[in-house]
Amino acid sequence: MKHVVLLTIDTLRRDTLTQFGCRLPLTPFLDSLIPDSTVFAGAHSVAPYTQASFPGILTSSYIFDTPRAPKLSEKRVLVSEALKRIAGEADITTAAFHSNPYLSDFFGWNRGWDMFYDSMEEDVEDMSPYISGAAIDEKVDNWLQTIDKGRPIFLWVHYMDVHEPYVPDRQYIDRVDGSITLSREQMFALFKDVLLPRDASNPETVQLLRKLYQAHVCEVDDYSRRLFDILDKHGILSDAAVIITTDHGDEFGEHGSLSHDGKMYSELVHVPQLIVNPPEAKGVVCEQLVSGVDIAPTILQMFGLESDPAFQGSPLYPLSEYHEAGVYGEAIGKRAHKIKDTDMPAYYYREGKWKIMYRQEEDSWELYNLDADPREQVNRIETAAEAETIKRKLKPRIDREHL
Amino acid sequence: MPKIELSSDRITELETKIAKSKEIFQQAFERFDVKDTRLIWSGGKDSTLTLWICRQHCEEQGIELPKAFTIDEGDAFEEIDEFLHTYTKQWKVDLDWGRNEDVLKAAHYALDAEVRVADLNERNQAEIKRIGFDLQAFPFEAESYVGNHLMKTVVFNTYLENNGIKAVFQGLRWDEQKARAKDPYLEDVEAAQLTPSHARYRPILHFSERDIWDTTLCFNIPFCPLYEKGYRSLGAKTTSLKSSDIPAWKQDLENTQERAGRRQDKEKTMERLRKLGYM
Numbered sequence: 001m002k003h004v005v006l007l008t009i010d011t012l013r014r015d016t017l018t019q020f021g022c023r024l025p026l027t028p029f030l031d032s033l034i035p036d037s038t039v040f041a042g043a044h045s046v047a048p049y050t051q052a053s054f055p056g057i058l059t060s061s062y063i064f065d066t067p068r069a070p071k072l073s074e075k076r077v078l079v080s081e082a083l084k085r086i087a088g089e090a091d092i093t094t095a096a097f098h099s100n101p102y103l104s105d106f107f108g109w110n111r112g113w114d115m116f117y118d119s120m121e122e123d124v125e126d127m128s129p130y131i132s133g134a135a136i137d138e139k140v141d142n143w144l145q146t147i148d149k150g151r152p153i154f155l156w157v158h159y160m161d162v163h164e165p166y167v168p169d170r171q172y173i174d175r176v177d178g179s180i181t182l183s184r185e186q187m188f189a190l191f192k193d194v195l196l197p198r199d200a201s202n203p204e205t206v207q208l209l210r211k212l213y214q215a216h217v218c219e220v221d222d223y224s225r226r227l228f229d230i231l232d233k234h235g236i237l238s239d240a241a242v243i244i245t246t247d248h249g250d251e252f253g254e255h256g257s258l259s260h261d262g263k264m265y266s267e268l269v270h271v272p273q274l275i276v277n278p279p280e281a282k283g284v285v286c287e288q289l290v291s292g293v294d295i296a297p298t299i300l301q302m303f304g305l306e307s308d309p310a311f312q313g314s315p316l317y318p319l320s321e322y323h324e325a326g327v328y329g330e331a332i333g334k335r336a337h338k339i340k341d342t343d344m345p346a347y348y349y350r351e352g353k354w355k356i357m358y359r360q361e362e363d364s365w366e367l368y369n370l371d372a373d374p375r376e377q378v379n380r381i382e383t384a385a386e387a388e389t390i391k392r393k394l395k396p397r398i399d400r401e402h403l
Numbered sequence: 404m405p406k407i408e409l410s411s412d413r414i415t416e417l418e419t420k421i422a423k424s425k426e427i428f429q430q431a432f433e434r435f436d437v438k439d440t441r442l443i444w445s446g447g448k449d450s451t452l453t454l455w456i457c458r459q460h461c462e463e464q465g466i467e468l469p470k471a472f473t474i475d476e477g478d479a480f481e482e483i484d485e486f487l488h489t490y491t492k493q494w495k496v497d498l499d500w501g502r503n504e505d506v507l508k509a510a511h512y513a514l515d516a517e518v519r520v521a522d523l524n525e526r527n528q529a530e531i532k533r534i535g536f537d538l539q540a541f542p543f544e545a546e547s548y549v550g551n552h553l554m555k556t557v558v559f560n561t562y563l564e565n566n567g568i569k570a571v572f573q574g575l576r577w578d579e580q581k582a583r584a585k586d587p588y589l590e591d592v593e594a595a596q597l598t599p600s601h602a603r604y605r606p607i608l609h610f611s612e613r614d615i616w617d618t619t620l621c622f623n624i625p626f627c628p629l630y631e632k633g634y635r636s637l638g639a640k641t642t643s644l645k646s647s648d649i650p651a652w653k654q655d656l657e658n659t660q661e662r663a664g665r666r667q668d669k670e671k672t673m674e675r676l677r678k679l680g681y682m
Contacts, residue, residue, distance in 0.1 A: 069541075101675035106548070120671045129678030163679065196680050337680045341539055 001277060003153045003240035004302045005231065006295070008057065009220050010050070010100060011163045011260065012246035014272045016217045024176065026217045029225040030244065033274060038281040038319070042289040043273035044350065045248050047331035048260050050102045051339075053247040056292030058109075058156075060311035062330050064345065064400070072108035079296040080112030082308040083154055092303060093151050097139050098158035099130040115143055127167040127188045130160035133223030137230060144234040152303060153236065157227060159220045162250075164259060165191035168215035175218045176211050187212060196337065198261075200253040210252040237277075241302050243295060245273040254375065262333035264348035264357045265376050269329055281319050289350060290316060291327040326351035328397060333359050349394040356381075356390045358398055365391065405631070405650070407620035417618050420610055424453075425460045427588050427606035431570055435602070437467050439569040441562075444471040444498065446483040447637045448615055448626050448651075449574035451490075453607050455624045457572065458494060468496065469572070472562060475502040476554040477543070478514055478639040486627040499566075501558040503527070510543035514641060518543050526597075530557050533597060534673075544641070548673055563599045570602040578611045579636075579661055612661050616652035635661050 014020045018031045019039060025031070046056030051070075052063040059076040066073035080094040095115035103109045104118040117139055119131040140157060147153070167187045173180050182190075190209060193199075200206050224244070231237040248260050249268045260268050273290070279302065293313030300307050301315035316322055326349055332339050333346030344360040353371040358364070367381040367390060381387050409417075431440060442457055444450045454471065461468045473487060491498045509522040519540045520528060534552050544550045562568065577584055588608055594600035610618070612635075619626055629637060633645040635654060647654050 068539075071542075071547075101672045101679070102681075104672050106672040120675065124675065124678065126678055129675055165680075191680070 001239060001241040001279065001302060003155070003236050004299050005236075005240050005242040006057075006154075006156045006299065007224065007227065007242060007244045008156070008158045009162060009224070009244070009246050010158060010160050011248065011250050012217065012220070012272060013249040013267060014270055015267075016214065017272050019274075020272060024214065026176070026214055027221040027224075029221045029228075030274075033244070033276050035283050037274040037276045037283070038278040038316075039285040040273040040275070040290050040316070041285055041287050042327075043245060043271050044289060044291050044327040044329065045246070045269045045271045046292045046327075046329040048248045048263055048268035048329075049331065049334075050100060050247050052331035053292060054103055054109075056313075056329075057245070057247065057295050060293045060296040060308070060313045062293070062312070062328075063332070064330055068332070070107060072111075074108075077308050077310040078109070078112050079299050080154065080156075082112070082296065082300060082311070083303065083305070084112045086300065086305045086308065087303065091152065093147060093153045094155075095140075095143060095153065096156045096158075097136050097143075098156070099136065099160045100158060103158070117143075127165060127184055129165070130163070133159040133161050133220055134226070137223055137226045140227065141230045141233075144230065144236070149235060153240075154299065154303070159223055161220050161223070162213065162216040164195055164213075164250075166195075166209060166212035166216060167191070168212055168219060172215035172218045173212070176214045180208070180211060182208075182212075195258050198257045198259065198336065200256055200258050203253065206253040206258070209258065213250060213252070241278055242276040243273070243298070244276065245292075245295070246271050247292075257335075259337065261335050261337070262331045262343065262346050264329060264331075264346055266355075266370070266374065269348065275316070279317050281317070284319070286316075286319055288319075288322060288324045289327045290322070290324075291329075326393065328394075330397065333361055345398075347394055347398055349390065349397070351390065351393065354384075354386060354390050356387075356394050358394060360398070367391075404623055405620060405652075407617065407652075409617060409621055413617065414621060417614060417621065420607075420614060421456055421459075421618070423609060424456045424606040425463075427604055428457055428460045428572070429464070430589070431572070431602070431604045432464075432466055435570045437469050439567065440469045440571065441472045441499075441566075441568050442469050442572040443574070444473050444487070444496070445574075445637070446473065446487045446627055447574070448619060448630060449576060449579075449607060449610075451574075451626060452610070452615055452619060452624060453572060453574035454494070454496070455622075456606065470497045470499060472499045472501060472571075474555055474558050475500055476550075476639050477502065477507050477510070477512070478641055480627075480629060480637065480640045480643075482627050482629050483637060486625070490625060499562070501562045503554050503558050506543070506553050514543060516543050517541070526561070527553055527557065530597065544639075557597075560598050563601050568599075568601060570604060572604050572606060574607055575605045576610055576612070576615070577608050612656045616656070620652060 015022050016026050019034055045053045046062055047053040055061050055063055058079050061076050066075050083092045083094055094113045096113050097117045099119040104120050110116040122131055165188055167184050194205055250260050251257055251267050254267045255265050291313055294316050297307040297311045297313050297315045328349050330347045332343045334343045346359045348357045353369055355368045355370055357366045365381045366379045367384055367387050368376040369380055442454055444454050458468055505524045505527055509518045510516040517540050541549045575583055588605055590603045592601050630651040633647045635646045635651045637643050
């Protein structure tokens with residue numbers, strides 16, 4: 001494939017796709033891509049929120065590799081920088097279109113891109129504090145008109161629309177549940193009064209929030225379809241591999257809370273991932289555990305380039321050579337939207353059916369048998385014979401020197 | 404001094420704009436004692452024009468020239484410093500310099516040095532908390548979000564407080580960026596935590612970037628030589644970039660962004676985070 005497109009959909013839970021068990025047709029377009037894709041059923045994000053997970057996706061590194069700081073460290077190598085360095089400045093055109101403030105120029109993510117649009121100049125509404133996927137698509141369309149398509153392109157597109165506040169348009173609410181009659185103000189009030197305080201005490205309200213969230217998922221499915229149309233219109237799609245994934249999921253009371261904080265449960269870190277028009281294994285469901293840190297090396301590989309020495313992940317292809325060694329993640333174990341300086345790290349490691357987690361703040365360990373207990377409800381740390389073996393695999397990461 | 408040819412209609416138009424600015428100064432001086440006002444003078448083209456109009460107005464009206472105030476963020480162009488020193492003398496301006504000595508000291512006066520929050524005084528620590536940052540350390544950059552707040556906003560507020568300033572004159576313009584498009588000529592800022600109440604007068608709001616250059620060149624108003632080298636907008640040295648190699652006034656002012664070479668996304672980025680609930 002000549003071009004590579006990375007489409008990341010912020011906060012997209014794995015179970016919103018029919019492929020991964022969703023019973024509602026929320027994503028007919030994404031579902032329709034499955035036959036042309038490698039489906040990565042065991043894909044894991046390295047962290048449960050943007051600032052910690054995107055270093056995994058775009059720099060193939062983990063959050064505690066560099067000192068805690070709001071800005072992306074200069075020491076990390078963005079996939080765009082690696083492409084420029086390895087392929088030479090003129091060989092591959094790199095472009096980014098997104099609307100996530102944590103990934104903005106201000107926070108140091110504008111490196112190695114020929115085109116970097118982060119939308120931070122635009123004014124946004126409180127109820128929809130980002131540029132919609134529709135507008136992102138339009139930017140991509142306009143940009144593609146202006147560039148030389150003879151050269152290989154690496155295009156990263158990121159949609160924010162699924163992220164709270166959940167104030168979806170009527171047409172999308174109707175696709176999920178036409179009986180919801182909330183006004184936009186009422187939906188926004190749920191964000192302020194229920195979601196921000198992390199109040200998961202009322203199951204009916206949680207269910208309502210989940211439906212509003214799902215409406216946004218329907219919305220990004222439309223934007224994804226439109227993006228593919230645009231790629232097709234510019235003659236790129238037939239010659240492009242498209243990686244579709246997310247930075248993390250979202251919680252709807254599964255572990256007592258809402259949104260996505262510093263917890264390592266599956267609803268947050270077990271993520272959807274497919275590669276459309278893959279170099280091989282089209283229509284294959286890959287059950288291996290793969291990680292967000294594998295994405296950047298895979299992109300380089302798709303351009304026929306060696307991986308960057310700074311990258312910690314491995315290329316996903318050929319699937320038969322991918323060495324599964326378990327997946328690992330780390331983040332600040334915050335329990336609210338805001339990260340406090342005093343918040344301490346949290347970690348997870350998954351290998352086979354076992355997933356172990358450690359929270360430094362409480363010095364607490366959890367171990368789950370995901371075959372028997374996919375919802376991670378029964379902590380087996382004291383009762384599983386494998387506990388010590390798995391613990392030993394996570395320990396070196398925890399004991400790593402922290403800055 | 405570069406010359407400019409303007410039609411008499413255009414000169415009349417600029418004179419009308421200057422007269423409008425003088426009205427704003429007059430309103431301020433009717434409400435406040437000159438001694439309680441300050442003109443914010445960065446050494447850039449806009450605040451220099453503001454000062455030039457103010458001097459003229461004060462001379463005409465027999466009013467004492469207000470003192471001026473400039474903020475040294477610790478990352479200033481030498482050319483701007485030199486310009487300020489030269490015209491402080493030539494124009495007999497009483498100029499106060501403000502800087503956040505506490506932060507500069509903690510950064511060992513070096514850009515990009517790591518500043519440990521624990522090394523800062525109580526006021527600066529409180530200010531960092533106030534803008535929603537829970538940091539143990541941050542790199543010293545004048546125009547990062549934290550840097551901007553400590554090196555400019557805090558210095559400004561502290562200066563107002565210590566000198567009992569009731570009103571300031573700012574050289575802001577409607578067309579300099581979208582966020583300014585609705586700014587009023589006078590804004591009364593109410594007292595808040597760590598911010599004293601004061602009035603902000605913006606006498607040259609109605610000048611476009613083109614008006615600024617036409618007026619500056621037509622009336623032989625001095626300007627910092629960096630503009631001739633291609634800078635269109637001057638902020639901190641390490642974050643201001645030349646937008647072209649030709650003088651600012653010869654660039655395509657109408658179709659390109661004046662502040663393209665300046666970081667202007669910091670506030671907006673923070674505003675987004677606040678709206679997403681992260682701050």
